[in-house]
Amino acid sequence: MDFAHCLPIWNKLTADQQEHILSVSEYRRVRAGTILHDGSPECMGLILVSSGQLRAYMLSEEGREVTICRFFERDICLFSASCVMPNMQFDIFISAEKDCELWIIPACLYKNLMNESLPVASYSCDLISHHFSELMWLMEQIMWKKFDERLAKFLLEESALENTPSLTITHDKIANHMGTAREVVTRMLRYFQNEGMVRLTRGSVEITDVKKLALLQGE
Amino acid sequence: MDFAHCLPIWNKLTADQQEHILSVSEYRRVRAGTILHDGSPECMGLILVSSGQLRAYMLSEEGREVTICRFFERDICLFSASCVMPNMQFDIFISAEKDCELWIIPACLYKNLMNESLPVASYSCDLISHHFSELMWLMEQIMWKKFDERLAKFLLEESALENTPSLTITHDKIANHMGTAREVVTRMLRYFQNEGMVRLTRGSVEITDVKKLALLQGE
Numbered sequence A, B: 001m002d003f004a005h006c007l008p009i010w011n012k013l014t015a016d017q018q019e020h021i022l023s024v025s026e027y028r029r030v031r032a033g034t035i036l037h038d039g040s041p042e043c044m045g046l047i048l049v050s051s052g053q054l055r056a057y058m059l060s061e062e063g064r065e066v067t068i069c070r071f072f073e074r075d076i077c078l079f080s081a082s083c084v085m086p087n088m089q090f091d092i093f094i095s096a097e098k099d100c101e102l103w104i105i106p107a108c109l110y111k112n113l114m115n116e117s118l119p120v121a122s123y124s125c126d127l128i129s130h131h132f133s134e135l136m137w138l139m140e141q142i143m144w145k146k147f148d149e150r151l152a153k154f155l156l157e158e159s160a161l162e163n164t165p166s167l168t169i170t171h172d173k174i175a176n177h178m179g180t181a182r183e184v185v186t187r188m189l190r191y192f193q194n195e196g197m198v199r200l201t202r203g204s205v206e207i208t209d210v211k212k213l214a215l216l217q218g219e
Helices: A015-024 A107-116 A118-144 A147-162 A171-178 A182-194 A210-216 B014-025 B107-116 B119-144 B146-163 B172-177 B182-194 B210-216
Strands: A026-030 A036-040 A047-051 A052-060 A065-071 A095-097 A101-104 A166-168 A197-202 A204-207 B026-030 B036-039 B047-053 B052-060 B067-069 B095-098 B102-107 B167-168 B196-202 B204-207
Touching: A015 A107, A015 B172, A026 B167, A047 B167, A052 B119, A065 A118, A065 A182, A101 A107, A107 A118, A118 A147, A118 A182, A118 B052, A118 B107, A118 B119, A147 A166, A147 A182, A147 A197, A147 A204, A147 A210, A171 A182, A182 A197, A182 B167, B067 B119, B067 B182, B102 B107, B119 B146, B119 B182, B146 B167, B146 B172, B146 B182, B146 B204, B146 B210, B172 B182
Parallel strands: none
Antiparallel strands: A026 A101, A036 A095, A047 A101, A052 A065, A052 A095, A166 A204, A197 A204, B026 B102, B036 B095, B047 B102, B052 B067, B052 B095, B167 B204, B196 B204
């Protein structure tokens, strides 16, 4: 996909801005498994995904990983551009989960665009708010309430009880069992699905990676 | 302080925008201790602090609180305006730590401003990035590495050893002891200071609330 089709706000840029961003952005192909950013404060620029799939995650000292988010076709990843976000002092890792075609946009150029173009500023604002909300949710459910652990445990116990990896149960029912809201269950199940641990269909949850799910149960 | 002096981007608004925001924003005085937002999804609007001090925090089921950030004079709090930030699905609490004078800006008006004014969009973008970075840091250090626990333990042990609440030690030395970077130590000590647990002066750390610090040590 060419740059213009990749960047969601391309049509909202002026001809000058389009020419400039195109002339300085760098096209790159990377293999699945490549680590693009390793938590160093180095500012590599923004990554625009033309094809493939990226994953941003945190890594604990004991090697546990928590996925912060994924980036697909036409998504832009700001986490690799610490200079665009003030006070970016955290360690985040970005890896290619599939073979990818990427565009690297220099951070200084993007920063300038944000300061002169309303569409770029609004778009970035939406992006960051979205990430912020996701992060708060993750923090709340995973780090704090350990809801991932509890849900993993529940699914594995149900599966053992019913003697099948494919549970016929609604999200509502699970929520009742666990004393939480349906939305929380649905969102965590989707997180599990993205991590390849379950497959969701209407009215059922199929466990596709028992081992990975069991690892979540904690000590 | 009047509205115009409170809002950092006031001078970058058009006369029409100024008039509009002024006519719909609501002035409110609240006493220290008032809970302004209690984690409900209700969108009360943005809070602009004219005087006083607000605290935004998360509350666990066991009643443990983690301060996400504080808001002072001329700060704007977006967390109470879930409709401005997409997918805001987390429970955040906002309380007045001191007697406050506040302006409540309707969220829909602010949302419109963000879509039509570059200064408002840029300003909001910077705000949210800042909160995002802070949150990542908190998540990493507190939720994940339990660095708050470890630092609290270290300070209390040193204090017992030296038999004084006032430790003569540099952040560099603490960082060496704990196998981390000076910046991380400084930032966490400031977090402790904001929470009223220590007082920092050049070359020394004075423990001002042993009990609160001891509570951090965990089980």
